[in-house]
Structure formats: C-alpha cells, structure tokens
Amino acid sequence: MRQQKLTVIAAVLLCMVGVAHAAEGSPEVDTGTTAWMLTSTALVLLMIPGLAMFYGGLVRTKNVLGTMMHSFAAMAVVGVLWMVCGYSMAFGPNILGGWFGWNPDYFLLKGIDTTITDAGIPEYVFAMFQGKFAIITPALIAGAFAERVKFRGYCIFIALWSLIVYNPLCHWVWASDGFLFEKGAIDFAGGTVIHISAGAAALVAAFYLGPRRGYPKTAMHPNNLVMTLMGAGLLWVGWFGFNAGSSVESGLKTAQALTVTQVAAASGALSWMMLEGLLHKKVTTLGFVSGVLAGLVAITPAAGDVLPWGALVLGMVASVLCYFAIEMKNKLGYDDTLDVFGIHGIAALWGAIGLVFFLRPGAGSGSFFGQLWVQTEGALVSLAYSGIMTFVLIVFVDKVFGFRLSEADEKAGMDHSLHSERGFGMLNLNS
Amino acid sequence: MRQQKLTVIAAVLLCMVGVAHAAEGSPEVDTGTTAWMLTSTALVLLMIPGLAMFYGGLVRTKNVLGTMMHSFAAMAVVGVLWMVCGYSMAFGPNILGGWFGWNPDYFLLKGIDTTITDAGIPEYVFAMFQGKFAIITPALIAGAFAERVKFRGYCIFIALWSLIVYNPLCHWVWASDGFLFEKGAIDFAGGTVIHISAGAAALVAAFYLGPRRGYPKTAMHPNNLVMTLMGAGLLWVGWFGFNAGSSVESGLKTAQALTVTQVAAASGALSWMMLEGLLHKKVTTLGFVSGVLAGLVAITPAAGDVLPWGALVLGMVASVLCYFAIEMKNKLGYDDTLDVFGIHGIAALWGAIGLVFFLRPGAGSGSFFGQLWVQTEGALVSLAYSGIMTFVLIVFVDKVFGFRLSEADEKAGMDHSLHSERGFGMLNLNS
Amino acid sequence: MRQQKLTVIAAVLLCMVGVAHAAEGSPEVDTGTTAWMLTSTALVLLMIPGLAMFYGGLVRTKNVLGTMMHSFAAMAVVGVLWMVCGYSMAFGPNILGGWFGWNPDYFLLKGIDTTITDAGIPEYVFAMFQGKFAIITPALIAGAFAERVKFRGYCIFIALWSLIVYNPLCHWVWASDGFLFEKGAIDFAGGTVIHISAGAAALVAAFYLGPRRGYPKTAMHPNNLVMTLMGAGLLWVGWFGFNAGSSVESGLKTAQALTVTQVAAASGALSWMMLEGLLHKKVTTLGFVSGVLAGLVAITPAAGDVLPWGALVLGMVASVLCYFAIEMKNKLGYDDTLDVFGIHGIAALWGAIGLVFFLRPGAGSGSFFGQLWVQTEGALVSLAYSGIMTFVLIVFVDKVFGFRLSEADEKAGMDHSLHSERGFGMLNLNS
Amino acid sequence: MKLITAIIQEDKLDEVREALIAAEVGRITVTRVDGHGQQETTEIYRGLVVIPNLIPKVEIKIAVNDEFVDLTVDTLLKGARHGDDGKPGDGKIFIAPLEECIRISTGQRGTEAI
Amino acid sequence: MKLITAIIQEDKLDEVREALIAAEVGRITVTRVDGHGQQETTEIYRGLVVIPNLIPKVEIKIAVNDEFVDLTVDTLLKGARHGDDGKPGDGKIFIAPLEECIRISTGQRGTEAI
Amino acid sequence: MKLITAIIQEDKLDEVREALIAAEVGRITVTRVDGHGQQETTEIYRGLVVIPNLIPKVEIKIAVNDEFVDLTVDTLLKGARHGDDGKPGDGKIFIAPLEECIRISTGQRGTEAI
Numbered sequence A, B, C: 001m002r003q004q005k006l007t008v009i010a011a012v013l014l015c016m017v018g019v020a021h022a023a024e025g026s027p028e029v030d031t032g033t034t035a036w037m038l039t040s041t042a043l044v045l046l047m048i049p050g051l052a053m054f055y056g057g058l059v060r061t062k063n064v065l066g067t068m069m070h071s072f073a074a075m076a077v078v079g080v081l082w083m084v085c086g087y088s089m090a091f092g093p094n095i096l097g098g099w100f101g102w103n104p105d106y107f108l109l110k111g112i113d114t115t116i117t118d119a120g121i122p123e124y125v126f127a128m129f130q131g132k133f134a135i136i137t138p139a140l141i142a143g144a145f146a147e148r149v150k151f152r153g154y155c156i157f158i159a160l161w162s163l164i165v166y167n168p169l170c171h172w173v174w175a176s177d178g179f180l181f182e183k184g185a186i187d188f189a190g191g192t193v194i195h196i197s198a199g200a201a202a203l204v205a206a207f208y209l210g211p212r213r214g215y216p217k218t219a220m221h222p223n224n225l226v227m228t229l230m231g232a233g234l235l236w237v238g239w240f241g242f243n244a245g246s247s248v249e250s251g252l253k254t255a256q257a258l259t260v261t262q263v264a265a266a267s268g269a270l271s272w273m274m275l276e277g278l279l280h281k282k283v284t285t286l287g288f289v290s291g292v293l294a295g296l297v298a299i300t301p302a303a304g305d306v307l308p309w310g311a312l313v314l315g316m317v318a319s320v321l322c323y324f325a326i327e328m329k330n331k332l333g334y335d336d337t338l339d340v341f342g343i344h345g346i347a348a349l350w351g352a353i354g355l356v357f358f359l360r361p362g363a364g365s366g367s368f369f370g371q372l373w374v375q376t377e378g379a380l381v382s383l384a385y386s387g388i389m390t391f392v393l394i395v396f397v398d399k400v401f402g403f404r405l406s407e408a409d410e411k412a413g414m415d416h417s418l419h420s421e422r423g424f425g426m427l428n429l430n431s
Numbered sequence D, E, F: 001m002k003l004i005t006a007i008i009q010e011d012k013l014d015e016v017r018e019a020l021i022a023a024e025v026g027r028i029t030v031t032r033v034d035g036h037g038q039q040e041t042t043e044i045y046r047g048l049v050v051i052p053n054l055i056p057k058v059e060i061k062i063a064v065n066d067e068f069v070d071l072t073v074d075t076l077l078k079g080a081r082h083g084d085d086g087k088p089g090d091g092k093i094f095i096a097p098l099e100e101c102i103r104i105s106t107g108q109r110g111t112e113a114i
C-alpha cells in the first residue's frame, strides 16, 4: 500500500539515508528552521526536569530524590548511548532484515559534522532533537516501578531498553525504510514509538516487579503536589517543542501542530476537571494535571494531521478514558505507581487510533479503514514488541544484577538507602 | 486624528480582517519570524506556571494548591474558550457597533488552517500567541481574592470575564478596526488590555468580596518565598516572549522590545531594593521581585517605542509608585491580597501614560499632548470598562453560583476544602 | 602570530567596532539568526534562576533566600551596569592601552538603536545576549562565600568586579582588538572569560573571607537537594543558549556547539556517577549534578571547535578532575562553600587547555603547540588578573563597607538577619 | 504547675489562639504533628480509596500555674470544637505535672516564670 | 494514666504502627524530630566526612491507661528494633505520669477519654 | 529521672549543642516548634506591620538522671542566652518527672538507659 502523505520527519530523512552528502550541492541552511529546531531541542530537554518534578512530587518523601534521579539518569545514560550508537540504530539504513538500522558514519556522530539535511537544518540538530525523545521514553517508564527499584539495575535496564526496544521501534516508524513507515502509519511526534511503548513496558514492569510494600492498603501521599504542578507546567511548555518540533520545519505544519497541542492539553484538563466535579464534587489538582497529560499524549501521534476541533475531542475523550483506566487499575490491584500505562499507554492508544476520525482532509492514506487498520497495526506492534522485550530485559536485569529493592531498603526509602541523601533537608534541624 | 505609527500587531492584522486569503498570492512563510513567534508562544505559556509559583508561594500553606490552581485553571478554561470563540471576538471584524468582533471563519479556528499572515507567519501562531495573553489576564486577577473564593465560582467568573471584558478590550486596542486602535493608542504588549484591566478588576473584586478572615490583624506569612523567587525568574524569562513577541517579527523592533524589557526589569528591581534599603535598612526578596514585576509591567505598553534610557527611568519610577501604592492600600485596609492593583494596575497606568515622555523619535503621533491624551483615554477606558463589568460579573457569579468561600472552608484552607489535597505532604509523616 | 580560525563572536564584531554603520548599506536582518539569538538570550537568562535554585538548595535552611538573592541581585545590579557602560567597556575599541574598550555610542546603549550587525542580527540582541554572560559571572562567584556575607557589601563587590574584572577580560578575549583575541585564543562561549575568572575570584574570596563558623567540623546539610536538581535541569537547558548562542548564527556552527554541549553534559554526569559508584558504592544526586556542571563548564570554551567524541572525553575527564579537586579542598580545609573553584575553575581550565587535543580538523591555528601555549596563556592571564583584582576589590569592600557577616548574624542566618524573611514559611505554623 | 498539651485540628489553631489570648493565656508553644484517633478520613488519589491513616494535627503546649488549669482547659475546649457538640477528631487534652519552670533570659524560677 | 513517648528510627514507623494496631493500640501522635544518641552516622557531601550530628527521627506519643503500659512498651520494643538484637540508634522509650486526659469533642475525662 | 524541655531561639541551637557536648550531655531530641511568649517581633510584608504572632523556635528535650539536672539546666541557661543578661524571647526551660526510660536496642531500663 502506498500513500500520499508520509510523515514529515521521514520525508526529511529520505535523502539522509544511504547517500552521504558531499559538501557541494548540499542544501542550504535555513536559519529560521534551524532556530526553531534548536529551540525545540531545548524545549524537549526541559521536559526531563519537568518529568522529574512531576514524578518526584507524587512519591513519598523518602523517595523523592531517587525518583527524580530516574529521569535525570536517563539524560546521562541514554544521552551518551544515543550519541554513540543510538542515532545510527534508529536512523541508519536497515540491517538484520530491518530489525534496526546502522550507518557507520553515525557511530559517535562522527560522519555528520557538516551535513545539512533537505529540511535546511544541520543533521546534528535533527540527531539531538531525536536524542531527547530517546531520553524521555525510558524515563517515562520509571513511573511504573517508582519507589522500589535499585539504581544500578535501573541504569542497566534503561540502557538495554533504549538499545533493544526504543531504537528499533523508532527505526520502524520514523526511518524512511522502517516497515511501519512504509505502510503509512501516522505517528507525528511519537504516540506509538514513545508513549505506547513506554506504557506497555510500564505494565509489564509493574506486574513483574510487584507492588510496593503496603500497597494498596497503606495510604501513600504525594510528598509535594506543588512540585508536581510545576512539573506539569514545564511539561506543557516543553511539549510544544516535542510536537511542533516534530514537523522539522518552521512553517505551517509546525503551527498546526502547536495549535492542536495547546487545544488538546486544555481540553484534556477541562474534561478531567468536569469529570471529577461531577463524580466527587471536588476538582483535584492531580486530576487537573493528569488531564493535561492525557490530552498531550493523545494529540502526540496526531499533531500534524488533525484539525483544532479534532484536538478538542481527542483531548476530552482521552481524559475520560484515562480516568476509567485508572479506576480499573485500582480494582485490579496491580501497582503501576504513577499510572504510566493508565495515562501514557491509554491516551496514546486512543490518540494513535482515534486520530483517524479527525484527519484533516487530504491527510492520511486515501481510505478511512485502510488508515484505521494501519494505525491499529502500528499500535499493536509497539504494544507487543515493547511488552515482550521489556519482560525479557527485566527478568534478565533482575536475575543478573538485581532490580527490585530489598524490603529493608524500600522501607528506609531510596534517598537514604541508594543515594545517602535527603531531599528536603529543611524538614530537619540539622540543615 | 491620524497617526503614522500604528502598533505593530495591528499593522500585521490589517489584511487579515475582512478578506480571506485565497491560497494563491498569499504571503510566504518566513521561517525565522515563525520560529521566534513559536518560541514566544512557548515563553508566554511558561509565564502561567511562573505566575502560579509566584502567587502560590505568597499565600498560606493551606491555600498553596488552590492558589496555583487559579493560574492553571485559566489554561484550561480560557484555553478552550479562546479557541472556540475568543479569537473570533477579539480579532474578527466589528459587530454590534464595534463592541467586539466576529468572524465565522475563526469559530473553532476552523477557517485559518492554511492562512499565512502578511508578517510571514501562519495565522495559527498568531492566534495561539494571543491566546496566551487571554489566559494570563484573568489568572492575574486571581491574586486579588486569593485564599477566599470557591473554585467553581472562580472558573465561571474567568470564563465570563474573558468573554465579556477581555475579548472586547483586546478588540478595541489591537484589532485594526478597534476604536482605540484607530485613535492611535500605543499599547505594544498589553499594558492597557492586560495589566490595567486586570488591575481594575482586582480592585473591584477585592472590595466586593471583602478581606480574608483576620485581615489585617493576623499575620499571614508567605508559605514559600523560595518558590515565589523561582516564579519571578520564570516570569522574567517569559516576559521576553510577551514583549518581544508582540512585535510579531524577528527583527529590529523585536530586539528593541527585548532590550527595554530587560532594562526595565533590572531597573525596577534595583529601584525597589534601594528604596527598601533606604527606608528599612533591609532589602527583602519579596521587594526585589515586586520591583522586577513593576518594571516589567511598566515597560509592557511601551516596549516597542521607547529607548533604553527611557526604560531605565520607567522601571525605576514604577517601583517607587507601586511601593507607595501598596503602603496606601495598607492604610486604606482593603485586602487586594497579592497587590494586583498595587503592582499591575499602578505600574501599567504609569507605563501607558508615562511612555509618552520617552518615545523614540518618530514613534507615536506627531503631537506630544495628542499622544498623552490618547494614552490617558485608553487607560481610562480600560479602567472603567473592566471595573464596571467586573462588578456586574462578580455580583452575578456570587449570587447565582456562590463566589466567596464559607468561613469554615476558608479556615480549613482551600487545599483541603476545595481540592481534598495537601500541597506539601512532606511536612507530615504520612507521606 | 596570525591564525585562520578566529572565534565566531569576534568575527561578527569585526565591523561593529570603530565604524558606525550608516543606515544605508547596512546588512539585512536575518530573521532566523535573530530568532535563535533572541531565544538564546532568554535561555541564558533562565540560567540565573537556575543557578539561584542550584545554589539555594545547597545551603542551610536559614540562608536559602540570601543565597538565591545573590543570583537575583546580579540581574539587577549588573543588568543595569551593563546597559549603562558595560557593553561599551567590553566591546568598544581599545582605550587606556587596551585595558578595556569604550565607545561613547554604546553608553546607555544609545547609539545602536537601529544597528544591524554583519551576522544579520540587530546589535541590541548581541548586546543583551552578552549582558546575560556579564550577569551570570559574578553570580557564580557567590557560591564561594555563601552563607556569610553582607548583602550590601555583596552588591558593591559584584558591581566593582563586573566593571574592573569582567568587562576588561571580556574585552581582551572577545573584542576584535582584544589582545588575547588577537593572539588567537579559542574561548568559544566563555571558559576563560567566565568560568576561570569566576573560579579564581572564588578561590581568593574563600581564602580572604575565611570559613563559615563551624566549618568543617559541623555538618551543614543542603536544605533542598530537590531544588538543586531542578536548578541543574534549568542550567542544562539554559546552557544550550549559552554555548549554541555563542555561535551568533543559526546554522552549522550552532548545531555543532549544541551537540557537543549535550554530549559533554551527559558524559560528565555519567563519569561522576561511575566514579562515585566505584568509590562509595553509592551514587549521589549531588554528584550527578556536579558531573553535569563539570561537563558543561569543560565544553564551554571548546563548544565550537571539537568533535562529539572529543566532547565525550572532555566531559568524562572533567568530572574526574573536579572530583579530586574537591577532595583536595576538603583536605586543605578552606571553605569554597559551593565549590566554585573546584568545579568551574578546574573544569574550565581543563576545557580551555584540553580542547587542543580534540580540535576539529582545521580549527585553531596551524600548530598544536602554538595553540596549546595560547590557550594556557589565556587561562593564566584570566586566573592571575581575576585573582589579583578580586583580592584588591574584596579587601577594599571589606574595609570600607563591610563584607563578612557578623558572627551573630551568621548564626541567625542571612534570611532573618539580612532580609527579615523566611524561605520556607510552610515549616512553621504561622503561615 | 501543669503542662497542658492539646492535640487539635489544624483549622482550629487560629480560633484557639484567639480564645486563649482573650482569656489572657498568651504563652504557648505549637508543633505540627500527625495523629490517629477516632476520626475517619476519606482521601482520594486518582480515585483510589485508602485506609484511614495519620492525619495532620496541631499540638499546643501551655505551661500554667495550677490556678489557671481550668480556665485554660475550658478555653481550649470551647475553641477547638467543631460545632457546639464537637466532632470526632476534634482532639485531646492531656495534663501532666510540671516540677519546675525557668525563664532563660532572667533565670527566674517557678510560678513567676511561667 | 501514663504518657509513653518513643523516639524511633524513621524507617520503622510503618512497622511500629502496624504492630500497635495489631495490639489494638490505635491512638497515637507522631512528630518529626531530630536526635542524637549512641548512633554514629556516616554522611558524605561531595566526599567530605563530617562529625555525627543530629539524625532525623520520629517521636511517637501514646497516652494509655496504666494497665496498657506494658503491652504498649512491648509492642514498641518489638516493632522498633532493627534485627533481633537491635542496633544503636533504635531509640528510646520514656514513660511519664499523666494526670488528666480530656476528649475535646465530648468533654469526657480520665481513663475513658484516653 | 527528669525530662528537661527547653524552648530556645533558633539561632542558639548550635551553641547550646556545643555547650551540652562540652558538659558531656550528648543525648538530645530537638523539634521545630513555634511559640509565643514575651518576645515582640517586627515583621514586614510589603511594608505592612502585623501583630506579633507565633515565632519559630526550637524545642530541646533531654532526659537526665536526677544528679545531672542542675548541670544540664546551667548549661542550657548559658548557651541559650543572647548577651550576658539575656533578652526576652530567649526561652523557657520546663522540668517534668520521668518514671521510666527504656533503651529500645537492648531493653535496658531506668537510670542506666538514659
């Protein structure tokens, strides 16, 4: 099946794969597009501390630093890996039958020092922008097993996960010879690659690692909802880079993506607020920011291809679905601590499939059902591949290096037992 | 009276109103301008969490979440409203004798999917940038009645205020057929539209809703000045988008606006510091950030049209005026809790009128007194319209839905009584 | 000695010095470059609250506001000074035999209202971008004498330091007629000008002012490592503006700078993590962020001229050097409270000199040893000049205005004794 | 001399303070504590209902001379109740013996130092 | 009536609470404190070793009728120990006399109010 | 055995600790509290002067054997005073009877457990 509309990123990359640009005849830098892509890179980077704050505020006081370190560590571990080989695996030409890509020139980013892509930006910028996505995805998963894993095991896990799960998935969906890309799957800014895969990994991890000691009987209050709110604010801002930057241009598509991102975030929040207002007569701040996230995740795969009113509906419905998914989790009793599956997984599934209903005229392949099927297929591939591989990796890491924290360390808290520090020294009189 | 210098935004819009651009012959996208406007949109969005932190840090511990939610809720409520009809009301052509505008194409933003404005940016970007202003304005007002209003009433109030006060005002000043715009009023980035109107609304609300229980006898300490400082930092950064973005270009005017913004913020802070140093022999951090805000607000209407030394003076004087305005409030005894009028109202009045003394040669209409009068007129219109309509709306919301919190709920704190949450769980041993 | 590769900034400035551009024939604005430089200016500004949070979190509870004010005050004091005369001293043509520069047109920034530089950006933008560097440098020094200086003395000190140390150094290295610039010293984004000079000043200040009461016997715990982490996140994001903005373009050089910045930050963090893991079997969050900073500082002088694998090594080694430098400090027993020399000084020395090993082919002067010597010379000049002048200034300020806090005030804490405020009101029951 | 310790609800602190000041019992020490008694709480975290746990409370300590015990207790009782009949969770008052009281600034001891 | 005050390690709060509930001692007040006893701490700040200082602890206060003192103390002892033999730093229990106890909501006094 | 409770100014904690250690009174429990006594505070919030309210203080609890009471009190008095004559707000010391003291790790009781 061929389709007219390919995702923008891939179009940009078409020429990058295979042929190495000689200096002569290479495209000119477009300073405006470059400026926006640089900015987007910074904005997506801002999401990592944003996520650290969001997650960090939701756990118990004794685990605040350990939880924030899950996000930060991804910046170091995946940050280095991406530059060494991740970019090559994700955006090099197919090897091993298309499992992932490889381009020796991309190893250590050494062959792209002066490459300008057809989009008019230095390839470095594209590589760094994409690198931020690679960083944030494993950091998202960490919410599923917050408050109960070893730091060393975690670092090894995200390194392996990034190599074995993320890079291939990214290759399939966004590289021009990736098999899902070729089928015409729409995943503008990473609903499938990022949120569904993180959600699936989260679910598997939560089941394999088991609940926290005392869950769900003991109340575990957020230590700092104020920080969670701040983090949500930064996430919203950073998401503009995430989605609008995924247009790899600074023009109409970018503007469309930014607009629907803003609309879906607002409508997701409004929807969750109204739902809570109806059901509990109270609106919680955690509910509000959960709605923001649900809306943002849902619009992520769709950002380049739906109209504002579609974003309004996508966001609204996302919140409702996530709300009940979390209710369901509470009934089932597994401990996906910060609801990574309940929010990222569910909203991204909804967004990736639901976007078909709201496509801008002309977007997508010609046929509605064709597109619906391609979208579903992409989502299922991501769910299955990430789920299964995560299971393998987690068992491996757990058996070989140890993943789950010992009971004594869990009780003492990660900050003390893993990092020998305290998040809020001010609470005590010795600081 | 015709004048040479029209505000930049309006110039940009001239062609947008009335004639719908056909695809052919429409302006080219300027990627650089688009990049900066996208960035500005993100920066202004950053001001909302910034404001939440600024305000949130100043109230008592039991109200921190409730206060932050006032800012965040505006992102959801006004965020959705703006996309539905706000943009149309503000930037559509005059209807109802110019009370506000309307363009059916702007409803749900459905007719601007591919429009490029003469400034070389997709119209979506302009709409989103303006939308952030619409969001922040009601959020500012919330400081006046912090710690004592119902959440539901608040949401309804800002929705109505946005529709009935903000959109018309924005239309009058910034739409090319707005009556204040036609008179040549200078309001570069929203001194009149945003800060004066918010200040007037704040004053009316503070009087109508009455003081907090115990005010002014009981000491009410800020729960987190550290967060207030962080928030002030984000506001300063975001204000670069606010003011420099209001040039709707990425060039000389933008650079001028950014420069004077930086200068006025620094000089406002310096001036407040020195004043406190003189009067109290101590410099407070709250004073410092109040000075930053005073400087930033004062330069907002003037940012495109004054020289750096003018910004220096505008900022310095703004702090002095605000300082004594707050002293006055303390004497008068009404409870504008976070000094919305004392800072935003006063500094913006000063900026909107005072800018006439520091105009760049060639800026403004030919005559000094002519411009002075136009500025004063604009300020008075905003004061009066916002003041009166706010009064009507507040009475309406209070009578019909309830606005002021019950005494018991006020004592228990908004976080508990309205949101069933606690901002700083870490203070207690159950988290 | 002439060399081919001059630092980019200087190249940009070449035409600005001496000849005033007439309106006709002046370069066109490049909207893309301007957009990125505006963004960079905002990003570097974001580093100031970032630094305030980073430093603020590390001191004791009673000094949190006072410490944050050290960063914020620089925004007001140096912010105003830079606009009044700093830009002129730094980027005007040589006067007094090249001690610093002066251009009467730059006084109060009054003569550059419409100047466009050859880089295609309004000169205002360049002036503001550089102004942020001038602000952050003295703010960095404050870490050396945290928790024990008077606010008034501090303000006077940074004002003088900015005028007498920073502006001349900046002139020597970055102005086209600066003597280090003419020798071909590579200092892409301010390793020499900013971090080495701040490090040297810090060392001198720490020795002259003496340790805090009780140091090193009494444990002094960070009051809020959570905030330090947030601050580190903002610093990382802001550093993209710092380094990539220093290319004064929006193109290949910018992309190269951004890439190595990201790589060095990640590798610095990874290296510190692994070192701590090896030595203590625990990885601390403070160690992590120290590694981020070490990597970022080390890459600062090198950002435009090394390849990604060079950045990897620079960052890795920087963390190791800083780690042991701090160990050394602990043995020597002087109280450079927040390790300004140990991190900024050491990492910048390493970066400024070590970059010679990793230069991109073609970068730098022809000869390896020639460049090595020039780099060393630049570093030594900065160390010596900043060290000696800081000593003079600190003695002067201490004798004339008082710099060190009285013992009673130090015990009571800066927040109470200097600012009459409390950072975390929520800890007490009266807020 | 007695040491009166009252554990009250957070939202009653202001009222209790005002009542005590009106009764001319001005000296007081308060602490943030968490407690568990009869009171049942309903808490919601993304829809999950959790077992009652520690609830934030305020502890008030007042050292008084014997003749002031009744006045203080009565004032506390009045100020700390929710509604006229009180509600579970309104708190507890404990009275313990105090052997000595010393004002640090002057070194005064006993009843005059309280 | 007695007032039992126990200073325990932070990580033992949950276990102690669970043990007390199992022993049907449900009423409790806890506070965040810092203490210094035998326990030696090792703390690292960018590699610097510092002298032992105040260590974060949790203080538990339980007012009980006399016949419950032993049960409560035994439960505390069991719940608060690290390992079977205990470790330095596990804490202290203090028992002080209590003269009166009043339930604020009802005004009940004495043993029935505890 | 006695339980000595001292409410002191925040800025005196280090000095008091040092004095106690010098007097070989090493065991201690401290808590962040807020209090109101004689001390008048001046507070400024954007220029507004407010009535004196609760002031942050530090509470120190030391359980001692009877023979150590005087030493401890004297040390506290010396360490906690501002200037030689003391100032209002320097704080209060309360002494209450203690019936039993138990070291959790060993189960030791009484004077040897203190």
Ligand SMILES: Nc1ncnc2c1ncn2[C@@H]1O[C@H](COP(=O)(O)OP(=O)(O)O)[C@@H](O)[C@H]1O
Residues within 6 Å of the ligand: D007, D034, D035, D036, D037, D038, D039, D055, D057, D088, D089, D090, D091, D092, E027, E028, E029, E030, E061, E062, E063, E064, E103, E104, E105, E113, E114
């Ligand atoms: N016996 C007790 N020992 C210690 N604290 C108690 C005791 N009884 C009550 N408290 C404290 O008083 C608070 C309020 O108790 P409340 O629920 O009103 O008491 P009751 O259950 O006796 O009616 C509790 O949260 C707890 O902190």
Ligand SMILES: Nc1ncnc2c1ncn2[C@@H]1O[C@H](COP(=O)(O)OP(=O)(O)O)[C@@H](O)[C@H]1O
Residues within 6 Å of the ligand: E007, E034, E035, E036, E037, E038, E039, E055, E057, E088, E089, E090, E091, E092, F027, F028, F029, F030, F061, F062, F063, F064, F103, F104, F105, F113, F114
């Ligand atoms: N005599 C005492 N007075 C006050 N508090 C004490 C005393 N002894 C112990 N504590 C408190 O109990 C905590 C744990 O003490 P621990 O080190 O187990 O006691 P010990 O040194 O007697 O074995 C200490 O941190 C301190 O808070």
Ligand SMILES: Nc1ncnc2c1ncn2[C@@H]1O[C@H](COP(=O)(O)OP(=O)(O)O)[C@@H](O)[C@H]1O
Residues within 6 Å of the ligand: D027, D028, D029, D030, D061, D062, D063, D064, D103, D104, D105, D113, D114, F007, F034, F035, F036, F037, F038, F039, F055, F057, F088, F089, F090, F091, F092
């Ligand atoms: N009678 C009392 N009951 C409880 N706390 C007291 C009492 N007297 C003093 N305090 C505590 O001691 C602190 C310091 O008191 P201070 O002002 O020095 O006492 P005084 O007013 O007796 O001179 C107060 O803030 C309060 O916390």
